[in-house]
Amino acid sequence: MVSKLPRKQRERLEREELILEHAQRLLGRDGFQDFNLDELARAVEYSKGTLYLHFETKEDIALAVSTRVMEMRANLFERASAFNGSTRQRAAAIGYAARKFALEHPDHFCLQMMLKSNSFWEKSSPDRRRLHGIQTGRSFNFVNQIVTDAIVAGDLPPGTPAHVVTISLISTTIGSQVAGTEPDLQMLSGNGELSALMRLCQDRMCDGWQWRPLSTSSDWDYAAVESRIRAEIFTED
Amino acid sequence: MVSKLPRKQRERLEREELILEHAQRLLGRDGFQDFNLDELARAVEYSKGTLYLHFETKEDIALAVSTRVMEMRANLFERASAFNGSTRQRAAAIGYAARKFALEHPDHFCLQMMLKSNSFWEKSSPDRRRLHGIQTGRSFNFVNQIVTDAIVAGDLPPGTPAHVVTISLISTTIGSQVAGTEPDLQMLSGNGELSALMRLCQDRMCDGWQWRPLSTSSDWDYAAVESRIRAEIFTED
DNA sequence: CTTTTTATTGACTTAGAGTCAAAACGAGGC
DNA sequence: GCCTCGTTTTGACTCTAAGTCAATAAAAAG
Numbered sequence A, B: 001m002v003s004k005l006p007r008k009q010r011e012r013l014e015r016e017e018l019i020l021e022h023a024q025r026l027l028g029r030d031g032f033q034d035f036n037l038d039e040l041a042r043a044v045e046y047s048k049g050t051l052y053l054h055f056e057t058k059e060d061i062a063l064a065v066s067t068r069v070m071e072m073r074a075n076l077f078e079r080a081s082a083f084n085g086s087t088r089q090r091a092a093a094i095g096y097a098a099r100k101f102a103l104e105h106p107d108h109f110c111l112q113m114m115l116k117s118n119s120f121w122e123k124s125s126p127d128r129r130r131l132h133g134i135q136t137g138r139s140f141n142f143v144n145q146i147v148t149d150a151i152v153a154g155d156l157p158p159g160t161p162a163h164v165v166t167i168s169l170i171s172t173t174i175g176s177q178v179a180g181t182e183p184d185l186q187m188l189s190g191n192g193e194l195s196a197l198m199r200l201c202q203d204r205m206c207d208g209w210q211w212r213p214l215s216t217s218s219d220w221d222y223a224a225v226e227s228r229i230r231a232e233i234f235t236e237d
Numbered sequence C: 001c002t003t004t005t006t007a008t009t010g011a012c013t014t015a016g017a018g019t020c021a022a023a024a025c026g027a028g029g030c
Numbered sequence D: 001g002c003c004t005c006g007t008t009t010t011g012a013c014t015c016t017a018a019g020t021c022a023a024t025a026a027a028a029a030g
Helices: A007-034 A037-044 A048-054 A058-081 A087-104 A108-115 A126-153 A162-180 A183-189 A194-208 A222-232 B007-034 B037-044 B048-054 B058-081 B087-104 B108-115 B126-153 B162-180 B183-189 B194-208 B222-232
Strands: none
Touching (some): A007 A048, A007 A058, A007 A108, A037 A048, A037 A058, A058 A087, A087 A126, A087 A162, A087 A194, A087 A222, A108 A162, A126 A162, A126 B183, A162 A194, A162 B162, A162 B183, A162 B194, A183 B162, A194 B162, A194 B194, B007 B037, B007 B058, B007 B108, B037 B058, B058 B087, B058 B126, B087 B162, B087 B194, B087 B222, B162 B183, B162 B194
């Protein structure tokens, strides 16, 4: 990332990064509705006009923040997918990354959902929408690669449709993150840990596709796998 | 529902209903951001001041709309849970209801998510929050009852934790509805039907818990079950 | 040091949420 | 009918915050 860009362009990117850092903080604290650009301008010590040199609208800033966060998620997935082990263990590593992300950004998908509402999408710039799609795609591909490997290795039944398995895993992971942070549902299901719920959902979905070894089988020692994931992939943090 | 309330109170409720109908339409069309109360007032042919006799804030209206929609969902679940058959077939009936709902209200959970963001929740009245929780609870309970019956009947392994199964099914259903309507993911996973994705996720999650008969077994003829569900439960619509 | 170009600003416009004094309505009495 | 008093409804008004753009400052060129 040591860029050889001309100073001007480099400074511009640095300032954009500064804006996004503060925007992320304020969005997290206040939610999109109460997130206000006068305060953001004050925080970054530039004028409101300058913010509009980088972003077209408030929505555009939120989309850029979401993309930034999605990029972090995809980076976690990237690291996880390098885990050395059976395909099911590698899936567990991605699952671990998804849970780690959920604990660090529990309300990310609130913002994410918002971005998809009718009025929102069209107010953000096409270019930023593209960048957002790319990060979503990266996450998808890391999961999909492991699923494909599993089919090739025979850990998933032959003829299993890779894309569908991938999207089902993503669905259940997003769903459990969302459901696990929703106060009404938390109450009803008896205040468990978000992370535990997510893991259960991921495991059962893999089992449902008959991804071997099943989490109920004697070949599967999750605790051991998790401590290896922690030690080998997510050491420092 | 033929109320014996004094005329005044009845008229008030009818007006509230009128407001919510229009609010739902406008929210669906424009999203929360662009949903504006002057237009709503014009649509219902009352002044903005009158809207504020019913609701404390714009957020409060959105929450009430969400509650109304959640009530419809719970009502679909209620009808589905009366299906006569094995526990797994009854689960399929609820799944069918969830998919029917998803097709009618594909972006409901966008609004729903929004309601949970920091700033939003505290702007709505406690009373409406309570009502929202009740409808969420109804949906939860219809699912949970079937899960409990399945454990008693031995269709799920003994000792399976009912609440966790229930929340996992809700998670995967919400997750697949959300993921299936997200443009980026739709593109990546190859533009399938929302309904087909949701069904797959539901089935595989049930299979993951070993809910018998498994969807892969020869005892399971989904097409036959679905046509019975359609005929017996969701005939007229 | 002067001119030209580029970057930055913050006062201004505008839209829309939320308020409240005044107007309209309605029930009861005469 | 019509006057009085309490209740309901209203829409003009205030205020906040997104988005604009003419004016200013800084940098580059001459």
